[in-house]
Amino acid sequence: MGVSDRYDRGRRLFLEDPVRAVLVVIAVVLVLDLVRQLAVGQTQISEFGVMLKDGLMRGLFFGLAGIGLSMTYSILNFANFSHGDFITSGSFAGMVVTYVIAGGFGAEADIGSLALVGADGSVYGAQLGIGVATTPLAVVAGAVVAGVATVLLALFIDRLVYRPIRDRSGIALLITSIGVAFALRYLIQFVFGPSRRGVTDSGAVPSIGIPAVDGVVSVNLHEVSLLVVSVLLMLGLHLLLQRTRLGKAMRAMADNEDLARITGIPTERVVRFTWIIGASLAGVAGYMFVLWNGTLHWFQGWILLLPIFAAVILGGIGSVYGAIVGGLVIGLTMSVSIVWIPSGLARAAAFLLMIVVLLVRPEGIFAGRSTA
């Protein structure tokens, strides 16, 4: 391919799709500027390493939590705005168990305070020494309960709220899910109180320093746990979707529900498994995120919901792998964007990226590959 040929193609791209061309130019300029900043030392390499690590952690969470959203979006055909509050519910349920076990079932603090995750500052996570290294049993139990509780909650809500209006349009279901989100969120606030609490003994988390060129990037055990749990769950889901009949049925249903039903796929059962998988991943992801982040509050899920939506849309709705990739992109965008913009606008940058993707490539990166 000659130079003039390539030049011609470039010019055609500019003429035919100026928006996309401008975006490409902006992306290239940003990357070059990043290289310059790193070379000049305006941004330290170790600093950048920390950003990448934080972005990776957030991204894994967004991806893991986004899988459920993506699946309900493609199989049940609606944008579930209550997904964020499923995440909050799971985190709280898991933390209740962690607190109760770490608090020795009432030995170290009032059992009521433990069961309310230290509402009103009655018990702090640091007091109980909560952490993967210090209280491994409590954490494992908490993660499991987070998943199970979220599944039960999702099935309960589906039975009560979504199933009766399953055949309505996506918009009607979307509006209903906003109602569910409200009810859940403020019920959580009603029970657990409005305070934002520290739930881990963040000082006692073992960490190692990885030397970067001009400093160290420290990685702690909670980050490693988030990484390990996310990767394991994603792998498990991959095997489930590719190797089992259920996975095949799910993919078929996401593709064409009527056809799936005609073929004899028990669609209602598939829907149930969709909720089970999506909700358990959301609950565990929420719990691991809280463990990593160290704080827990009642509107956590709502705040995280929009970036998760961004991840799912970026990856292409219905695509599980898209959700994972989209999550990583959104997570990295949020943490790396502070190289150029004030940190308060990091989330705005992620939303902007989502809007741009919707406008330029509404079908997402992994377009046309439903659930596979």
Add this chain to the structure above:
Amino acid sequence: MSDDEGGASEPAGLAAVWDNDATKLVALVGGILALYVGAGTLLDYGVRQQLNSIGLLVFYIAVFAMLALALNLHWGYTGLFNIGVIGFMAIGIYVTAVLSKSATVTEPAAGSIGGFGLPLWLGIIGGVVAAAVFGVLVALPALRLRADYFAIVTVGISEIVRFTLLESSFQQMQLFGYFVGLGGGSGLILDFDITDSLLDAVGVAEPYAGLTESLGATLGLGGNPKPVFDSLYYGVLLLVFLVLFYLLLRRVGNSPFGRVLKAIREDEEATKSLGKDTNRFKIKSFTIGCALMGLAGILFYAEQGAITPNAFRPRITFFVWIALIIGGAGSNTGSVMGGAVFAAFLFRGPLFLKNVIQESFDIGAVSTFGQAVSPLISGLNPVPMLAYAIDNLAQLQLVIMGLTLIYLMHNRPEGLLGHRQEPAACIPLTGLSRSDTATAPATETDGGVASKGGDGDE
């Protein structure tokens, strides 16, 4: 019979319907006010307390009705699923604030931020125009999107607006020699007063002050009666704005322009095939709605004395949605009714109830859910639980709103009130009584099975 469709060709019938709708609305608002006054009387409220409660109630009824009307133009008429209402409100009031706060040309003291010192009416126009322009900016690219994507984009944008307002980099800057800014997390103090400046403009500030004094003395309001009358007078002002909103949107809805909007809502492809440039219509409709939302935002916050970014969380958007769905999307009369019902019963009602209960009964405070629930389990003693619930009614209220929304979507998706006769919202909200007509819904399924509601009475 319809307030939207049929009447246009029959002026006589239209007038009759208008009377009918107006009476309905006045009766509803009057009934709500009477209910509150009655409750206040039973509780031995003083005159001052009564007037305050009425002023507040009228204020919320008017703003939610206005917002619901504006949203109805987007959703009920054009089928644009906008869940970023609060973003446009925020832009309206912030631009007004920056334009009309008193000018500061010398470096101000820390924490105080100036504005451009323009007259308030100019600031309000500026705010409305800014909201409209922002609406165009959003609409131009986003209107191509599917309804659910459009929803996510609009809610994302409203959050971007909030983050921008929160950002400390824009807290203060120097522009054309003026020290202005968005105030960051601590917000802006509004050093103007709509009520006073309007009185000044008409030249009745002095008589008004005298009137409040004498009337206050007659009614026995005690010292400083002006704020009470201010709130009442502002409520009346908002009602005037509400009437203007209503008339404007009715006019829009019945115009050829409005009929195209409804056609777009029902079937955009078909409308396109009739030679209508649907995108232009959608952009226009979206812009008008955004301008009205900006104005409603200005009226909502201008009398609050100060604004902070965190007042502009998405939940206000959902309040407006609940109001619209209560009223029934697609009907202007229904929107106003929905706004009134929402404000009176879902928004103000629980708090009113809380005040009433806390003033009439001496129930001890219970600070955590645990202290509330343990007596209930161990001794079947529900009192602490009730006390806790009442103390935290502000949160329970939102739970109730969520449940109301779910209930409405299940049972009365066409709205509790209003009397929409046409198959409205582009979503097939219901088993419509006339879903067999040519105006089949644009989206794929008609949910006629699940819902038996649709008798549309009341």
